[in-house]
Amino acid sequence: xxxxxxxxxxxxxxxxxxxxxxxxxxxxxxxxxxxxxxxxxxxxxxxxxxxxxxxxxxxxxxxxxxxxxxxxxxxxxxxxxxxxxxxxxxxxxxxxxxxxxxx
DNA sequence: GTTGTGACACATT
DNA sequence: AAATGTGCCACAA
Numbered sequence: 001x002x003x004x005x006x007x008x009x010x011x012x013x014x015x016x017x018x019x020x021x022x023x024x025x026x027x028x029x030x031x032x033x034x035x036x037x038x039x040x041x042x043x044x045x046x047x048x049x050x051x052x053x054x055x056x057x058x059x060x061x062x063x064x065x066x067x068x069x070x071x072x073x074x075x076x077x078x079x080x081x082x083x084x085x086x087x088x089x090x091x092x093x094x095x096x097x098x099x100x101x102x103x
Numbered sequence: 104g105t106t107g108t109g110a111c112a113c114a115t116t
Numbered sequence: 117a118a119a120t121g122t123g124c125c126a127c128a129a
Contacts, residue, residue: 003125022111026124033124035111040126043110056110064110107129116120 006030007041010100014055017083018098019091021059028100039064054078061093 006029013028014020026034042053054075057063063075063086076086084096 026111031124033112035124036109037111037125039110044127053110058110059112108127112123114122
């Protein structure tokens with residue numbers, strides 16, 4: 001069980017219609033500073049379709065402006081499809097932020 | 104084994 | 117408000 005495994009576990013646990021931040025995933029994985037590792041883990045994305053990387057956003061609810069696995073607009077599309085309202089690459093975390101306590 | 108870089112987060116300037 | 121610097125961990129060269 002590596003850090004990546006833990007990270008993937010948390011990401012895969014994100015319910016539909018919700019979005020989690022890298023810091024959130026990192027904290028759930030066990031360390032609040034793995035934010036970068038989380039990004040890297042999703043970057044390699046060994047199990048596409050299984051890991052909803054589009055539900056992972058930065059701490060401001062903003063989608064990754066740099067790479068975004070193919071296009072920020074695609075993330076917006078997917079998130080909207082899940083029921084998350086996306087505004088120019090940003091989501092309302094106050095409304096859509098995944099609550100790990102619900103699990 | 105060391106150096107450099109990165110889908111981030113936080114503090115300071 | 118935006119940009120810069122620093123810290124963290126993992127991976128590539």
